[in-house]
Amino acid sequence: MILKSILNIFKESKNHFEGEETSEEVILLIRRHPFFILLRLFFFFILVLIPIAIGLAFPSFIYSHKILNLFLFVSSIWYLFIWSAIFYALTMYTLDVWIVTDRRIIDSTQHGFFNRTISELHITRIQDISVQTSGVIQTFLKFGDLQVQTAGTEEKFKFFQIPHPEKIKDEIMRLASTKL
Amino acid sequence: MNYTDFISTKLILYVAVLIVLLGYWVFNFIILYHLARFGVGTQPKKIAAIFFLGLVCLFFVSTVLFAGLDLNSLKDQLLDLLKLFFNTTYSL
Numbered sequence: 001m002i003l004k005s006i007l008n009i010f011k012e013s014k015n016h017f018e019g020e021e022t023s024e025e026v027i028l029l030i031r032r033h034p035f036f037i038l039l040r041l042f043f044f045f046i047l048v049l050i051p052i053a054i055g056l057a058f059p060s061f062i063y064s065h066k067i068l069n070l071f072l073f074v075s076s077i078w079y080l081f082i083w084s085a086i087f088y089a090l091t092m093y094t095l096d097v098w099i100v101t102d103r104r105i106i107d108s109t110q111h112g113f114f115n116r117t118i119s120e121l122h123i124t125r126i127q128d129i130s131v132q133t134s135g136v137i138q139t140f141l142k143f144g145d146l147q148v149q150t151a152g153t154e155e156k157f158k159f160f161q162i163p164h165p166e167k168i169k170d171e172i173m174r175l176a177s178t179k180l
Numbered sequence: 181m182n183y184t185d186f187i188s189t190k191l192i193l194y195v196a197v198l199i200v201l202l203g204y205w206v207f208n209f210i211i212l213y214h215l216a217r218f219g220v221g222t223q224p225k226k227i228a229a230i231f232f233l234g235l236v237c238l239f240f241v242s243t244v245l246f247a248g249l250d251l252n253s254l255k256d257q258l259l260d261l262l263k264l265f266f267n268t269t270y271s272l
Contacts, residue, residue, distance in 0.1 A: 016220070018218070026220075029220060065261070065264075066257070067257055069245065070249065072248075073242070073246055073249055076242040077242060081204075083234055083238055084208055084211065087231040090227055090231075091211050091214050091215055094215065095218050095219065108218075108220075110214075114210075116218070
């Protein structure tokens with residue numbers, strides 16, 4: 001029973017977030033395009049290969065100096081730190097999120113551990129939305145920036161490097177028009 | 181009784197390892213805490229689960245490899261390597 005309820009967290013956890021109002025519905029949960037996290041993961045992949053490359057390049061040195069156990073231990077420590085670094089990057093990527101609900105847009109930016117900025121904008125205050133896709137990579141991978149203009153001289157609300165910005169713009173415009 | 185009798189190189193090594201381990205686990209706990217506490221949707225929970233499982237496995241492997249180290253010959257091995265790489269004689 002307990003195991004089942006724990007496993008349900010991974011399947012049925014709704015898109016609840018801190019500060020959610022009663023009967024507020026999450027329409028869109030947007031993160032940056034996976035390209036950015038894959039780029040970082042590629043860098044970590046190169047770091048993963050270093051002990052393997054050393055082991056393959058200098059096997060006779062390792063055996064002749066009888067440091068195989070030491071080499072394996074140091075490699076395991078290296079992998080432990082890389083594992084943590086990978087998931088630190090994944091944590092920052094996952095927590096950097098834009099939430100579009102049926103009432104508002106919430107921008108939650110994670111700057112590091114215990115350092116977050118949360119800003120929100122009510123759907124009814126949206127005046128104009130613009131999408132910018134610039135460069136070859138953005139065009140081919142279909143991601144870009146989205147700017148939401150509010151009334152007056154207030155700062156624009158920006159979504160950076162999000163996938164399919166046109167579709168998201170249409171969805172926000174649809175929500176805004178139903179609220180008017 | 182002189183204090184150097186019980187403050188041996190091995191003891192210093194063990195204390196240093198313990199401090200590093202403590203810092204490392206605190207760092208990992210903070211990652212798990214952030215994913216579980218602030219994550220929206222199922223994705224952060226899945227990432228937290230994979231992270232924790234991998235961490236336990238890797239830590240187990242590291243512990244087994246640490247147990248396989250001969251700490252008495254470790255000092256000589258390190259001195260040999262330092263001598264080899266930097267062509268200098270060190271004494272610990």
